[in-house]
Amino acid sequence: MSNELGLQLNISVPDTKEVQAQMVTAKNKAPLAIQRAINSTIKQVSRDVGKEAKQKYIISQPEVRRTLHLKKATKKDLTGVVSSRDDKKPKLYGFKVTPKQVITKQDAKPEFYAARIKKRVKEKNLTGNSKRSKAFVARMKSGHIGVFERMEGTKTKGGKEKLAELYGMSIPSMIKSRDVAFEIQQKGQTFLETQVQKEIRRVMGLK
Numbered sequence: 001m002s003n004e005l006g007l008q009l010n011i012s013v014p015d016t017k018e019v020q021a022q023m024v025t026a027k028n029k030a031p032l033a034i035q036r037a038i039n040s041t042i043k044q045v046s047r048d049v050g051k052e053a054k055q056k057y058i059i060s061q062p063e064v065r066r067t068l069h070l071k072k073a074t075k076k077d078l079t080g081v082v083s084s085r086d087d088k089k090p091k092l093y094g095f096k097v098t099p100k101q102v103i104t105k106q107d108a109k110p111e112f113y114a115a116r117i118k119k120r121v122k123e124k125n126l127t128g129n130s131k132r133s134k135a136f137v138a139r140m141k142s143g144h145i146g147v148f149e150r151m152e153g154t155k156t157k158g159g160k161e162k163l164a165e166l167y168g169m170s171i172p173s174m175i176k177s178r179d180v181a182f183e184i185q186q187k188g189q190t191f192l193e194t195q196v197q198k199e200i201r202r203v204m205g206l207k
Contacts (some may be wrong), residue, residue, distance in 0.1 A: 012189065013038065013078060014196050026204050030074050033199040038073040040199075041192040042080040046070060050188050052180045057118050058095045059174065084175050089167035092147045093137065094138065098123060102139050113137060115147065117168040126166070135166060141142045 010064070017202040019034055020027040046068050050061035064084075071081035093100075095117040103109055113135045114123035126135030126147070133150035147166045174180060200206075 007052070013192070015079060016078070019196065019200065026189045031078060033196065033203045034078050035073045035075055036202075037195040038078060038080040038190060039200045040195050041188060042070050042072065042082050044191050045082050045184060045188045048184050049084070049175055049180075050153055052183050053174050055119070056177070056180055057169075057174050059171065060088075063090075064171055064175070081163070084172040086171050092117075092166040092168045093145060095168050096123065097137065097147055100137065102137055102145060113147065115166075129198045132164065133161075138163075 014034060014037075016030050016034065019030040023030050023033070046065065049068060050064040053059055053064045054061050067084045067086040069081075069083045069085060071079075071083070073080045092115055095115060097113065097115045099110055099113070112125040112127055115135075116123045116126050126149075127132045128149055131152050133152065135147050135149050137145065138148050147165065148163045150161040151164050152161070156162055175184075
């Protein structure tokens, strides 16, 4: 199974001949058993992706699952694909940002804003660099709230410095990270091996 943009899973699909060896009286039904096992596995993997990503990153399972696309196996093509596709990076403001609220002129400004997209890690101070100012939370005229930096040396038509909004890691990138992909791969492989045996018994009419 593979993911076109995010996840790369190297789950070994059983060889048809190996399955046929276990189905002496119904060898011709081996592809059907494999097909069913693969399709059950990709459904399980799609559920595991959301769970594992949520455990590691500040993201919800529905947000992860909306990026997933499943390609089911057929009798002619015994491969199943779980892919994560999302061209847009989520806005940094949607993750953990401190302070979160928009600071008004009357409020005391923090020395730094900080943010993190991953759980159980220290927040990173958004200090900017030689080309960008320190980050800050602001509400645009449209009502949109985000984390922005001023782009040093650039000007809008109104004479103000241009703003650049900050974004977090894309969901496909979260999924393909080692700590998420490894767990999914291990669980997927175990599930597939168990499911193949269940489907063999099912196709052969055994309990």
